[in-house]
Amino acid sequence: MSSNQLFNVELLEADALSIRRKILELAFNSGGGQHLGGGLSMVEIMCYLYSSVLNIESIKSKSSNRNRFILSKGHGVLGFYPVLHHYGLISTETLSTYKQELSELISHPIRNLNFGIESSNGSLGHGLSYGLGIAHGLNLRDFDSKVFVLIGDGECNEGSVWEAAMSASSLKAKNLTCIVDFNRFQSDGPTKEIITQDNLAERWSAFGWHVIEIDGHSFKDIHNSFNCKTDFNKPKLILARTIKGKGIDFMENDNSWHHGRLTESTYKDSLSRLGK
Amino acid sequence: MNISLSKNLARQWARIGPRGIYGQSLLSIAEDSPNIFAISADLGNSSGLDRFKSKYNERFLNIGIAEQNMIGFSSGLSTLGFNVFVSSFAPFITLRAGEQVRMNLSYMQSNVKIVAIGSGVSMGFLGNSHFGLEDISVIRSLPNIPIICPCDCFEVFKAVEALGNYEGPAFLRLTGASPASIVNKEDYEFTIGKSITLIEGNDILILAHGIVVSNCIKAAGILKEKYSINAQIMNVHTLRPLDDKIKDLISKYSLVVSVEEHFVNGGLGTILSELITLESIDNVNLLKIGFPNAFLKSGTYEQLLNRYKLNPDNLAQEIYNRFTEY
Numbered sequence: 001m002s003s004n005q006l007f008n009v010e011l012l013e014a015d016a017l018s019i020r021r022k023i024l025e026l027a028f029n030s031g032g033g034q035h036l037g038g039g040l041s042m043v044e045i046m047c048y049l050y051s052s053v054l055n056i057e058s059i060k061s062k063s064s065n066r067n068r069f070i071l072s073k074g075h076g077v078l079g080f081y082p083v084l085h086h087y088g089l090i091s092t093e094t095l096s097t098y099k100q101e102l103s104e105l106i107s108h109p110i111r112n113l114n115f116g117i118e119s120s121n122g123s124l125g126h127g128l129s130y131g132l133g134i135a136h137g138l139n140l141r142d143f144d145s146k147v148f149v150l151i152g153d154g155e156c157n158e159g160s161v162w163e164a165a166m167s168a169s170s171l172k173a174k175n176l177t178c179i180v181d182f183n184r185f186q187s188d189g190p191t192k193e194i195i196t197q198d199n200l201a202e203r204w205s206a207f208g209w210h211v212i213e214i215d216g217h218s219f220k221d222i223h224n225s226f227n228c229k230t231d232f233n234k235p236k237l238i239l240a241r242t243i244k245g246k247g248i249d250f251m252e253n254d255n256s257w258h259h260g261r262l263t264e265s266t267y268k269d270s271l272s273r274l275g276k
Numbered sequence: 277m278n279i280s281l282s283k284n285l286a287r288q289w290a291r292i293g294p295r296g297i298y299g300q301s302l303l304s305i306a307e308d309s310p311n312i313f314a315i316s317a318d319l320g321n322s323s324g325l326d327r328f329k330s331k332y333n334e335r336f337l338n339i340g341i342a343e344q345n346m347i348g349f350s351s352g353l354s355t356l357g358f359n360v361f362v363s364s365f366a367p368f369i370t371l372r373a374g375e376q377v378r379m380n381l382s383y384m385q386s387n388v389k390i391v392a393i394g395s396g397v398s399m400g401f402l403g404n405s406h407f408g409l410e411d412i413s414v415i416r417s418l419p420n421i422p423i424i425c426p427c428d429c430f431e432v433f434k435a436v437e438a439l440g441n442y443e444g445p446a447f448l449r450l451t452g453a454s455p456a457s458i459v460n461k462e463d464y465e466f467t468i469g470k471s472i473t474l475i476e477g478n479d480i481l482i483l484a485h486g487i488v489v490s491n492c493i494k495a496a497g498i499l500k501e502k503y504s505i506n507a508q509i510m511n512v513h514t515l516r517p518l519d520d521k522i523k524d525l526i527s528k529y530s531l532v533v534s535v536e537e538h539f540v541n542g543g544l545g546t547i548l549s550e551l552i553t554l555e556s557i558d559n560v561n562l563l564k565i566g567f568p569n570a571f572l573k574s575g576t577y578e579q580l581l582n583r584y585k586l587n588p589d590n591l592a593q594e595i596y597n598r599f600t601e602y
Contacts, residue, residue, distance in 0.1 A: 064356065111384050119352075120383050123375055129345045130380065133352025140334070141356050160376070163345035170340070 007052060012219045015047045015086060017275050020247045022082035024274075028267040030099040035107070037257040039078025041183040041216070041242040042150060046079055048222045049148060050087040059089060059116040065143040068118050068134055072127020073152035073181060074108040075259075081105055089116040125158025127151060128178060132168050135176040135235075146175045154186025157195045162207065169208025172233035177226070178209070180237065181216065183244035185255045201239050209237040216240025248273050279304065281430055281463040289429035292324075293454025294487070295393045297429040299324025301436035302361055306332055309440050313358040315339050317346045323363040323393050343373035347388070351380035354387040359440065365399070366392035366408025366449065370415060381445035382418040389439050389446050390415075395425075396451035396486060396537030397572070397580040404571045408449065413542025415447045416516055422468060423515040425449040427489035428459040431513060434466035442468065451537045452487030453577045459490050459511065471519040477506030480599060481525060484535040485512045485544060488581070492535050494588035495595065503596055507533075515544055522548075523555055531599055533563045535591065537581075540566035563598045565591065 020043055027034040049069055050056070058066035071080050085095045090105075094115065097103040104112055108122030119130050131149035138145055155161060168176055182200065184191050191197045205211045210230035214221035225238045244258070245251030248270045251260075262270065279285075289297050306312040306328065314332075316323050318341045329336040339346045343364055350360040362369070369390055370377065380386050395408030415421055424439070424446065426432045432450060439446055446468075459474065466472075474489070475496055484492045489511050496507040508529075512519070526532050526548070534545040545564030552560055567584050574580075581587050585594060 118355075120379060123379055125344075126348055126376065126379050129348025129376070130352040132345075133349035134355055135352075136337075136349070137353045137356030137358060140358075160344040160348070163340075163342035164348065167339060167342065167345050167349065 007223050009219045012044070012047050012051060015051060016043050019043055019047060019082050019086050020274055021271065022086065023078045024248075024262070024267060024270050026082060026095070026098055027078060028262045031261075032099075033259045033261050035075040035078060035259050036262075037185065037244040037251060037255065037260075038073060038076050038152060038181065038183065040246045040248065040251065041244045042076055042079040042181045043246065044217050044219060044222060045150065045179055045181065045240055046083045048219060048226065050083050052223070053148065053226060056087055056089060062113050064141070065145045067145045068131070068147045070119050070121075070127040070131045070147065070149040071109050072121055072131070072149050073124065073155050074121030076150070076152070076181070077105070077107060077109060080109065084116055124152070124155040125160035128161055128164035128168070131178075132164050132171070132173055132176055135173045136171055138175060146177065149176070149178045151178060151180055152186070153180055153182045153184060153191055153197050153200065156180065156197065156200065157186070165204065165207040165209065168235040173235045174230055174233045176235040178235065178237050180239050181242050182239050183242045185244045185253070185258060187258055189255055204237040204239070208234060210234040211237045211239060213239045214241065216242035217246060249276070279433070281460070283461045286428075286430060286458050286461045289433075290458050291455045292429065293456050294426070294429055294432050294450040294452050295322060296324035296454065297432045298363070298391060298393065298436060298450060299326070299328055301433040303328045303331060305437055305440040306335065309359070311357055311359045312440060313337075313353065313360045315346055315350055315360060315362045317341055317343045317362075317364045317368065319364050319393065323391065325363070343368050344376050347373045347376035347380055350388045351384060351386035359387050359389070361389045361391055363391040363393050365406050366395040366411040367406070370408075370411045374414060377415070378418050382420050385420050385444055387443055387445070389448060391448045391450065393450050395449045397567070398451060398453045398577050400453075400577050400580065401574045403574050407572070409539045409567050410542060411447075411449060412515060412538050412544075413546070416542070416547070420445060422446045422517065423449065424468065424513055425451065425485040425515060426513055427486060427511050429456055430460040431466065435513070438466060438468050449486070456487055457490035459493065466513070469514045469517045469519060471513065471522060472511040473508065474511050475507065475509040477508040479505045480507040480531045480533060480595060481510070481529040482507050482533045482535060482595070483510045483512050483522065483544060483548065485515060486537045488535055488537050488586050491581070491586060491588045491591055495591035498588060498592035499596060502592070505596065505599060507595070512544060515547060518547060518551070523551060523557070526552065526560055527557050530559060530602060531561050531563065533565060533595055535565045535586065537586065538566050539569045540564050541569050561598070561602065563595065565594065
């Protein structure tokens with residue numbers, strides 16, 4: 001399936017809107033604090049991945065030659081489970097178990113190939129090494145599929161991210177794409193006040209990656225970056241500039257929604273802001 | 277695999293030492309097992325993997341001095357059907373990459389074998405940074421990872437062979453320098469989780485693992501010769517899962533001794549004391565012999581074993597002293 005055939009901005013915008021609604025519903029219904037900001041910032045990237053890059057049937061059949069997605073920023077499950085549901089990988093019934101006692105769907109992913117979840121995450125800085133190992137294995141097995149790893153910009157504080165970054169370019173892992181959800185906030189506040197990320201593109205580039213900077217909410221940008229060929233067998237780094245809390249105006253760039261609780265009134269309010 | 281284990285080969289392998297034999301063992305099983313993959317964090321030669329590297333270049337990777345990446349990478353690689361053996365010094369792999377071991381191997385149960393080379397105090401003058409005296413303690417606090425500590429070079433081979441056929445994570449701990457002491461001189465049955473009776477005796481039960489097992493055998497000789505005390509010696513090469521029969525054996529002795537090249541806390545001695553408490557085994561005295569929980573002054577391997585009384589004479593003396601207290 002060529003991604004070009006599937007690229008339809010209107011459809012993708014509708015998917016994104018529907019997924020944001022699902023995120024709010026899920027967050028409100030399960031109650032308590034939720035990682036809303038970082039879940040909302042990754043929606044367009046996820047819609048594009050699941051509609052145009054990953055093959056749902058090959059994920060369902062657990063084909064060895066499937067394209068794989070690793071959610072390394074594991075707290076981003078609100079931008080993940082609703083996407084798995086929207087694209088038919090988990091049922092409504094399964095989604096409704098989110099954060100219920102004994103559920104497989106908790107606040108961080110648990111590897112479960114029946115749900116299309118490739119790895120257990122939650123501690124930051126683990127997913128890129130894991131994804132690189134898969135990418136290398138795919139090459140050794142002569143499979144042509146690809147690996148996509150989503151990390152946060154805060155996550156780039158972790159040294160293990162850079163161990164994997166060095167390793168990926170040394171191994172010429174051109175079947176590996178890392179997407180940085182560059183929303184410029186981390187748990188305690190703006191990233192620039194904690195570890196500066198001003199030259200993040202240059203850092204990845206210096207580590208031997210083919211870096212593409214995009215607007216992470218523009219489907220056109222996302223589409224172009226995923227389809228852009230890389231030079232010299234380099235792994236690809238998509239630095240996606242995003243807005244934390246995207247889509248709900250009062251959450252945007254307000255880091256109190258990094259992990260926040262929706263009351264009935266903020267829930268209703270947030271639904272009314274969608275798509276505006 | 278058709279290697280015929282003999283007395284001469286035992287001597288030859290002992291000279292090569294546990295690390296070199298690890299690499300050779302992996303080389304020999306790789307021929308019939310195309311899914312064996314070896315990775316090292318820039319310690320491939322120290323892991324005896326130089327021949328493996330030249331023969332199976334496509335199945336070897338020096339991932340660089342980056343243990344965290346090594347574990348995460350191996351875990352991902354294993355999802356494509358590879359049985360990945362990773363090697364580095366014990367603390368680098370269990371502590372530096374501890375959380376990767378926890379998330380990838382313990383939690384996701386990836387098919388990755390951790391090989392801790394130079395564990396215990398065999399690194400001698402390289403010092404505390406390189407000693408592996410808490411690795412069993414660390415790994416056994418994480419679920420799902422069997423722990424194997426071979427008593428000599430034959431057993432390194434037997435363990436690697438067994439792990440080549442084992443699906444899931446495991447921890448292989450190599451103690452001893454070269455030349456290494458010899459316990460086994462001919463082929464024998466090795467099963468993960470089944471301990472081996474080396475000497476039978478009714479007075480004292482000695483349970484040990486790793487290269488110091490041979491010192492226990494010598495100590496048992498001294499006890500018998502000097503004091504007419506008959507010690508039973510068990511080679512507990514698998515610390516987890518612990519052989520079920522150990523529980524029943526313990527209750528038959530008034531003195532049980534654990535001997536290990538590990539901190540006296542957190543290893544076999546602790547495993548046994550937990551077992552005794554859990555099973556409410558009465559009338560058992562447990563003597564735990566190992567290294568004190570401290571950073572040690574350096575010395576040669578032999579000097580360290582002597583200073584901390586893991587040599588045959590000191591072992592015999594300490595066991596005798598405790599035996600005569602009752």
